[in-house]
Amino acid sequence: MAESFISLTDVRKVYRTRREEIEAIQNISIEVQAGELVSIVGPSGCGKSTLLKILAGLHPHDGGEVRIGSAAEPFDPSRDVGMVFQQPLLLKWRRILENVLLPAEILGLPMKQSRERARDLLAMVGLAGFETNYPYQLSGGMQQRAAIARALVHDPKLILMDEPFGALDALTREKMNLELMQIWRESRKTILFVTHGIQEAVFLGSHVAVMTARPARLAEYMTIDLPEKRDLAIKTQENFGEYTRRIYKLLDMD
Ligand SMILES: Nc1ncnc2c1ncn2[C@@H]1O[C@H](COP(=O)(O)OP(=O)(O)OP(=O)(O)O)[C@@H](O)[C@H]1O
Numbered sequence: 451m452a453e454s455f456i457s458l459t460d461v462r463k464v465y466r467t468r469r470e471e472i473e474a475i476q477n478i479s480i481e482v483q484a485g486e487l488v489s490i491v492g493p494s495g496c497g498k499s500t501l502l503k504i505l506a507g508l509h510p511h512d513g514g515e516v517r518i519g520s521a522a523e524p525f526d527p528s529r530d531v532g533m534v535f536q537q538p539l540l541l542k543w544r545r546i547l548e549n550v551l552l553p554a555e556i557l558g559l560p561m562k563q564s565r566e567r568a569r570d571l572l573a574m575v576g577l578a579g580f581e582t583n584y585p586y587q588l589s590g591g592m593q594q595r596a597a598i599a600r601a602l603v604h605d606p607k608l609i610l611m612d613e614p615f616g617a618l619d620a621l622t623r624e625k626m627n628l629e630l631m632q633i634w635r636e637s638r639k640t641i642l643f644v645t646h647g648i649q650e651a652v653f654l655g656s657h658v659a660v661m662t663a664r665p666a667r668l669a670e671y672m673t674i675d676l677p678e679k680r681d682l683a684i685k686t687q688e689n690f691g692e693y694t695r696r697i698y699k700l701l702d703m704d
């Protein structure tokens with residue numbers, strides 16, 4: 451089998467504050483292949499964001515091994531990661547296009563090409579015509595779409611999404627799920643997607659990593675055996691229901 455794109459072996463993370471040590475991640479091993487979309491679910495405070503921060507190179511880990519990329523294609527988190535958070539975090543004094551361009555600016559990429567790419571990405575997420583608007587002139591869902599375009603502008607190899615649709619209403623969220631599916635199919639990026647939505651996790655994921663309460667361990671790494679091209683009707687299929695029921699059970703919520 452080809453070498454995994456991401457290989458986590460017995461990864462451990464302890465936060466040390468002045469008063470205490472918090473074991474956030476006890477022992478996690480996961481292999482992610484290039485081009486997969488892996489959903490991550492688990493109880494609040496279990497260590498999901500911590501895991502993404504380790505992968506983004508924002509936090510060191512305290513044990514085990516984290517490998518991304520290969521010797522032939524070394525991975526540089528400062529260039530190769532795009533992140534999307536629960537809030538869009540757009541700079542309110544910058545127009546939408548300028549917000550999307552920010553990572554390219556920071557990395558010193560050629561601006562002319564980046565500008566073109568930013569326009570294409572805005573069109574892809576359905577925001578053509580809003581390039582010169584300011585964030586406050588867009589709805590929450592539109593702002594989050596701009597944040598997704600921003601995460602893609604420097605063509606990163608890995609997209610880390612931390613509950614990106616958590617703040618959206620149910621209908622907008624379903625629409626964003628469909629759009630993300632399409633973006634993923636077109637771009638073939640490797641995506642790690644943290645969510646509290648069990649249905650969302652199954653709908654989007656090639657796999658679902660189910661984590662335990664803190665300290666986080668992997669309760670199960672599920673392979674979601676559904677067709678790659680999915681529409682909302684798939685949620686009524688029997689095996690979709692089986693996957694969600696299994697996750698509720700693992701999370702002790704059934
Ligand atoms: N910088 C930090 N310093 C100390 N403790 C931290 C720090 N960041 C996170 N923690 C602790 O580590 C644990 C895991 O936090 P984390 O944010 O990774 O959880 P999470 O799974 O993302 O939760 P949620 O679903 O609520 O976002 C929590 O107990 C949290 O209090």
Ligand SMILES: [Mg+2]
Pocket residue numbers: 498499500612
């Ligand atoms: Mg979190």
